[in-house]
Amino acid sequence: MIVLLKGNFVHVTPAKLIVDVGGVGYEVNISLHTYEAIAKKENGQLHTHLHLTENSQVLFGFHELQEKELFLHLISVSGVGASTARMMLSGMRPDEIVSAIVQGDARQLEAIKGIGKKSAERLVLELKDKLSKISLHNNPLGGFAVVQVNPHQDAIQALIALGIQKAVAEKAVDKTIKAEEGQLSLETLIKAALKNC
Numbered sequence: 001m002i003v004l005l006k007g008n009f010v011h012v013t014p015a016k017l018i019v020d021v022g023g024v025g026y027e028v029n030i031s032l033h034t035y036e037a038i039a040k041k042e043n044g045q046l047h048t049h050l051h052l053t054e055n056s057q058v059l060f061g062f063h064e065l066q067e068k069e070l071f072l073h074l075i076s077v078s079g080v081g082a083s084t085a086r087m088m089l090s091g092m093r094p095d096e097i098v099s100a101i102v103q104g105d106a107r108q109l110e111a112i113k114g115i116g117k118k119s120a121e122r123l124v125l126e127l128k129d130k131l132s133k134i135s136l137h138n139n140p141l142g143g144f145a146v147v148q149v150n151p152h153q154d155a156i157q158a159l160i161a162l163g164i165q166k167a168v169a170e171k172a173v174d175k176t177i178k179a180e181e182g183q184l185s186l187e188t189l190i191k192a193a194l195k196n197c
Helices: 032-038 065-075 082-091 094-102 106-110 117-131 151-161 166-179 186-196
Strands: 004-012 016-021 024-030 043-052 057-062
Touching: 004 024, 004 032, 024 032, 024 043, 032 043, 032 082, 032 186, 043 065, 057 065, 057 082, 065 082, 065 094, 065 117, 082 094, 082 186, 094 106, 094 117, 106 117, 151 166, 151 186, 166 186
Parallel strands: 024 057
Antiparallel strands: 004 016, 004 043, 016 024, 043 057
């Protein structure tokens, strides 16, 4: 089982990155939360989880061990797959998810793309006691603006990589840009667009 990767970040996008570990490149799926932490780094380490299904082997990476542990808790809930868990970690910070579950705020979880009322209630029911025992310190990363050649297109590609259909992603990003005034960072644009999907 691959649990940790340490190497050079060859290609980083808001949804995936390639890590060069001793000349071997690993494609790693990441959340927007992890992207915010590593976007400006050239190398580093990621805590990883190799997710195996009948049809695929997908490697997920996390900047913080607490985010990985939360991911594992989320996918332990029936009906919440790895893609949905990554979507949750892209839409909310780990400490916000833990807080919503521990406080029984299913409505806040429903605001995340892919989480319906039943899934939100199941998350609260199954994880409330477990998550109340762990502590995720509030560590909001600075809202720095990432310089991108085309943040509009990058945001659409990130949403597609998170499993949203291209037409829906384009519409959500366009709607977000029109609704928001001023220049948005790529992370802010993606988070806001996720709510418009």
